[in-house]
Each structure stands twice: as structure tokens, then as C-alpha cells.
Amino acid sequence: MEKQPDLVAKSRLIDEMSFKNRFIEFITQWEVILLFIAVGVFVFFNAKSRYFLDWFNLMNATFQFSEKAIMALPMIFIIMCGDIDISIASIIALCAYVVGQAALGGASIPTLIVLSLLVGTLAGLFNGVMITTLEMPAIAVTLATQSIYRGISIGLLGDQARTKFPANFGVFGQQFVPGTIIPIEFVLYLILMLLFAFILHKTTYGRRLYAIGNSPEAARFSGINVKAIRIINFTLTGFFCGLTAILLASRILSVRSNIATGWDLEIITLVVLGGVAITGGKGSVFGVFVGSLVVGYLKFGMGLLKLSGTLMTIVIGSLLITAVLLPRLLDLYKANRKLRMQA
């Protein structure tokens, strides 16, 4: 009986500690850190430039990163399974070429969209089938198809450009939602982002992606068709390359063979910066969303301050390394804390 107050006090102590623990656990999540970075970016640039925190400017800036942010969504699925796709920029170029060529031949807007999506989907499917049937590493296969897809558009287009498009084609990439200052592209991104978040976090398919990423073997033995899911991921990514090609072509109304060059690494950077583990099995759509905003508005803000794009590449490169290094250091710190508490 007399020991009871002691127990109560102890349990209260444990509760407090676990609250503190939970708080530390929460605050040291990469997504939360990223959110702080995002706030920091906004506060910093708002202090530096009175043009930064302006709704019109903020919305207009989304034109610069919406397409890449859209591509980052299906890339989450691929990286979640421990794969990688470095051919996406080339698929976008191939689709854009097809769109430009068909438009030159007088195709209507619906035809252009269908063609672009079809070509993208097939290119992605080819990647997926090559990777899974012969069991070749994704990075090697997509390195080859990167040259193949880009090579087709270079071979067919040479140093030419396609600049003839149907009258209203610019709607997708240039216009705003009627009556507002929100670009259609950005709205599309937000909708897709929510859709991908739902699939990844609320459906069986999403849980399977985590399972495959953590252990493909274990996933296979528990009855998941790993091959099929990986093929679907690559095909889905190809489909979105087709979509992005439409948006991009519509925004700049000009197609050259070097279109979207270098996007592969930029988009992978967005995904990894968003906290998705390159080895698979860890990450969230929300993290990638915040990561995309951070990168997008960093670029916009630095542009406003007339800082060179150079500094930007250094900042992004460093952020990327920090994104992987910091959680590891925090894990070490947490493990040490736990040890100390047990002692």
C-alpha cells in the first residue's frame, strides 16, 4: 500500500519522459526538419526581398517547378522499391518530339495528348520489362534507354525545332485557373500529389511498395507479385513522362531534342531530399511535397536576390547530402540517448 504513491510518481515520470521522447522523435523526423527549412526559406527571402512574399509572384514561381514536382511523384514509387529510373528526361524528350511532330502534321489537341501518354507509357513499360525479366539492375538498363530514347529524338529531329502547335495548346502549361492567379499546372500537381499520397499511404498497393523496398525477398515470399509491381511503377512513370511532355511543350511551345536535359538527376534529388531512402522502403509523399517546394522557392528566391544559379547548385547538392547524413546522425544520437536512459 505504501509503495503506491511511489509507483504513481514513477509512472508519471515515465509518461513525461515518453512525452519528451515522443517530442524528440517527432521533431527529429526528416519531414519535420524539412518543414522548418521551408519556413526558414520563406522567412529569409521575405526579409531580403519585398517581392518574395507576394501571392502573384509565389504562384507564378510554380511554373518553374510544377512539372519536375509532378515527375517526382511516380519516381517515389520507383525509388521506394529500391529501383531507379534515369531515363525519364529522355522519355519526356521522346514524347515531346512525338507531340511536336504530330502537331506539325495538324493533329488535334486530344490526339496529341493520347499520343504523348501512349509513347510515354510504352517507353516506361519497356524499361520495366527489360529490368524485371532479365533481372538487370535498373540503373544500368535506364542508363542505356536514356541514350536510346534521347537518341531517337536527336536522330529524328537533328538540330531542328518544332514550334507549330494548335491554337489553344498553350492552355495546359501557361494559363491560370479562370478567375484566379493559380496556374493550372500547379492545381494539377496538387491533385496528383494528394492522389499519390492516398495510394502510397492508404492502399494495399502502397503498403506493398514499402514491403518490397524493405525486403524484396520477404515481400515475394509473402505472396506479393514483386515483378508486376515493379513493371507497373516503371510504366506509371512513363505515363507521367507523357503528361509532363504535354505540359512542358505547352508551356514553352517549342520542342528541341535537348528538351528537359538533366531533369533525371534533378527529380531524383527532389525525391531523396524529400526523405525517401534511396535503398527503398522509407519515405512519404508529404516529405517530397515539402522538398519540392523548398527547392522551387529556393531557386525563385535566389533569383530575386540576383544570386547566381551556381550558388543554387551548391546549396541543393549540400542539402541532398545533409538530407541523408542528418537523419543518420540523429539516429545515432537517439540510440545513444536510449542507451543512457537504460543505464
Add this chain to the structure above:
Amino acid sequence: MADTPFKTMVRRTMARRELTLMVLLAVLLIPISIRSPLFLAPSNVNRILNDMAILAIVAIGEFFVILSGGIDLSVGSVIAFTGMVCGMINEAHPATSPLLLLLIGLSVGAVLGLFNGVLVAYGKIPPIITTLGTVNIYRGMTFLLSGGSWVTAHELAPAYIAFPRKTFLGISYLLWIALAAIALMYYFSQHTRTGREVYAIGGNPTAAKFVGVNENKVRVIVFLVSGTLCGLAGGLWTARYASAVNEMATGFEMQAVAACVLGGVNFAGGAGGIIGVALGTLFLGVVTNALPVVYLSVFWQTFVQGLIILIALALNTISDQRKHKRMLAERRA
């Protein structure tokens, strides 16, 4: 010391791979030289070899990283940074000897490679992420260093520009350097303890650790080797192309990786050899230069390269899988 069965097996398969590549190269060269007898003329062969020399140097560095189970995406940026350093030093001090410049490039490259290696080994950041970060950082540093401007041909000393073109026994210095790098790195990979440890770490990191291989040391060394060779390549690049441009060697990592894939290097790590990589580079060079001969526009170069990489990859994988199956069958028997 007698060869272990494992060592003989490795040596045998490598010999076979290199043989396959040579046969393929010959098969490729016969129709080309029938079509255009001038293709195999000494001057053209010399031109192709000189074109591929820098890629060979970089591909060898990339080989060690892939051999250890990693990948180095930063090679293009390391070349750009070291090339810019060499170019700017040469501009400021035209009297600097070309050899000293190359030595400087090599050392700067070694430092950049070391940075990659330390992040991978001690920061435990996957190689692909580390070098994805540093490819941006090093490229940005190049811009910062140059302030966005170029070093053009007339700002470089004639002695420096002429250096790679000078010949000894009819072979250019550039080619001699590439050959020396191949020979040296062949020795390193086959006949030194550290070289063999790279194979061990790539083949089976756990087993390698149990027999006492220092994994961190090996991971640092492969990136150090890659960075150093890229530094050398950067110094040569500025001289050969007679300018140092901020965007130089962009995307060169893909070419280096492609040469490795063609040379039979396995992405899983632990398999492949220097001679294979050198032949892979040569193969890439022959194909690229043969396009006009078969009346294919140069615009199709990228496509053909990609197709060849994919075919080589598929052949490598299929032969690997067959070998694996055979080994399993033998073990069961």
C-alpha cells in the same frame, strides 16, 4: 603463392569476356573496313585512339567505384573543376610546365575524390546520393572559381596546348598517359593487396569483412582513385580542347559508366577488369566513328550507343545467369 580456385575462376572468366569483346570488335571492324578501307588507316586509328584516351582514363576510375559496388556520378564535375583550375593557373602563370599543371590537376582531383570517399565510407551515405550531391557542388564550385567566364585558347600557353599532341615514338603524349594509366591500374587491380580487396568488397562485403578487409579504407580508396584519374583527365581536357569552359564534361559520367558496362563490369560489384574497360572504351570509339562510314547521320550516335549498351548489358546478364546456374548444378552434383 599458388592461385586459389576462386582466383583462377575469376581470371578465366575475365579472359573470356575480354576475348568476346575482341572478337566483337573484329566482327565490327571487318565490314567497316571493307566499306571504307581508310577506316583502318594509321592516321584514322590514331585519331580514334586519341579521341578515346581521356574517356579511358576516366572509365578506369569509374571501374574501381563500380567494382566496389558503388557508382561515381561526379566524374564530369571533377573534370570541369580540375580543368578550370589548370586553365586558370596556366592563364595567370603561362610559364608553368604542363607536367606540373597535370600534377596539380591530379592532386585537386584526389582531394575531391577523397571528399566523396569519406562521405560514403564514414558518413554511410550511398555512393549514388553522395555523388549526386557532389556533382552539383563541384560544378557550382567551378562556376564560383571562374566567375562564370571561360579560359580561351589564346589565354592558354602554347606549350600547354601542344603537350597532349606532342609525340614520342609516333604516339601522342595523351595516348602514352592513357596507356600508362591503364598499365598502372591493371597492376594495382590484379597484383596489389588493396586492389584485390576492392574485388573482395564488391563481391561479398560481409565475407570480405570477416577475412579482415577494412571496408571503409577500400571505399575511400576507390573514390580517391576515381577522383585522381578525373583530375588528370581534367588537366588533359583543357589542353586538348584548348579551353576551360564551365560546362565542360557535362554528362561524361554516363559515357564512363557505358564504357564499363561494355567492358563487362557488373553493377552488383566484384566482377570485371581493366582490360575489359579499355576495350569497352575502344568499342564505343569505333562505333561512334564508324557511323559516317555506314552513311548514318551523326545525330543517330546517341541512339546507337544506347542500343549497344543495352545489348552488351543483356549479353552480360544472360552469361552471368548461365554461369550461376552451372555453378549451382555443379554444387548439387
